[in-house]
Amino acid sequence: MEPGIYTMSNSDYHRGPGKKSLSKGGLDQLAKSAAHYKAHLEQESSPTPAMIFGSQFHCAALEQDLFKKKYVVDPKIYRRTKAGKAEYAEFQASLEENNQSVISQDSLDLINRMVGGLYSSEIAASLLTDGIAESSIFWNHPKWGFSCKCRPDFLNEKHKIAIDLKTTTDASPQAFAKAIVNYKYHWQASHYLAGINQIISPDYEEFVFIAIEKTPPYAVQNYILKRDDIYLAEEQIKPLYAQFAECISSDIWPGPTDRIQVVDLPGWYYKNALD
Numbered sequence: 001m002e003p004g005i006y007t008m009s010n011s012d013y014h015r016g017p018g019k020k021s022l023s024k025g026g027l028d029q030l031a032k033s034a035a036h037y038k039a040h041l042e043q044e045s046s047p048t049p050a051m052i053f054g055s056q057f058h059c060a061a062l063e064q065d066l067f068k069k070k071y072v073v074d075p076k077i078y079r080r081t082k083a084g085k086a087e088y089a090e091f092q093a094s095l096e097e098n099n100q101s102v103i104s105q106d107s108l109d110l111i112n113r114m115v116g117g118l119y120s121s122e123i124a125a126s127l128l129t130d131g132i133a134e135s136s137i138f139w140n141h142p143k144w145g146f147s148c149k150c151r152p153d154f155l156n157e158k159h160k161i162a163i164d165l166k167t168t169t170d171a172s173p174q175a176f177a178k179a180i181v182n183y184k185y186h187w188q189a190s191h192y193l194a195g196i197n198q199i200i201s202p203d204y205e206e207f208v209f210i211a212i213e214k215t216p217p218y219a220v221q222n223y224i225l226k227r228d229d230i231y232l233a234e235e236q237i238k239p240l241y242a243q244f245a246e247c248i249s250s251d252i253w254p255g256p257t258d259r260i261q262v263v264d265l266p267g268w269y270y271k272n273a274l275d
Contacts, residue, residue: 003199005132005199010151013149021146021148024192027184027187028184053107054167062133062153071108072100072102074103117218121220121222131154136150137196139194141241160203162206164189165209167212171213172221176211176223185225
């Protein structure tokens with residue numbers, strides 16, 4: 001994929017011409033082993049219900065006009081009769097013709113409540129104004145030359161802030177800090193800003209997460225990553241970039257080290273065991 005910023009669907013971004021470009025998800029797999037990355041790349045996996053809901057919510061929150069065109073509520077057609085089967089076949093044909101997807105009424109209702117909660121936050125609403133939603137960015141690594149990609153949820157052009165929208169069960173600072181570590185969100189910030197700076201503008205220096213809970217009252221919290229944490233991520237990712245370049249060059253994708261290792265139990269276990 002040629003370096004640049006593109007408008008494309010989420011499915012095309014993940015499965016299209018840029019599939020072999022290194023993404024943050026790819027970095028997560030490389031952190032396990034190069035063999036994990038290769039298997040992940042070659043595997044054709046179907047999205048989970050959680051992933052489908054997340055895509056639906058992001059579309060409703062960030063691309064409301066597209067959401068109204070793309071999603072159709074499940075009409076719950078009774079398909080045990082000849083007439084019902086014919087009606088359902090006609091409904092399916094309409095979906096394909098209009099490139100639409102089905103959404104349940106329950107999911108739609110929940111999404112509408114969450115979007116309402118999201119935009120009730122003055123800060124979140126301000127951050128998600130005057131910018132570009134769901135762009136796909138491709139660039140070449142400045143040192144190693146391989147293709148990279150990212151898909152920022154929103155780029156606030158006025159304040160030059162990259163924004164990522166996260167749905168969660170707990171948006172509190174303590175819980176979200178754990179999520180940053182567990183899911184390596186700081187890696188995401190580092191990888192994304194590298195592409196944004198190269199393709200769009202070097203003025204983008206800040207990365208903000210908007211976390212919204214999936215249950216009432218659909219609380220919203222806005223978090224900005226410290227520059228030190230993004231720098232830490234840069235240092236952690238550097239060896240993975242180098243390994244990826246070597247694997248591409250040699251077409252050898254080794255698995256985890258084959259040795260007996262000492263495993264340390266989590267620190268929280270020791271703390272609880274001694275309390």
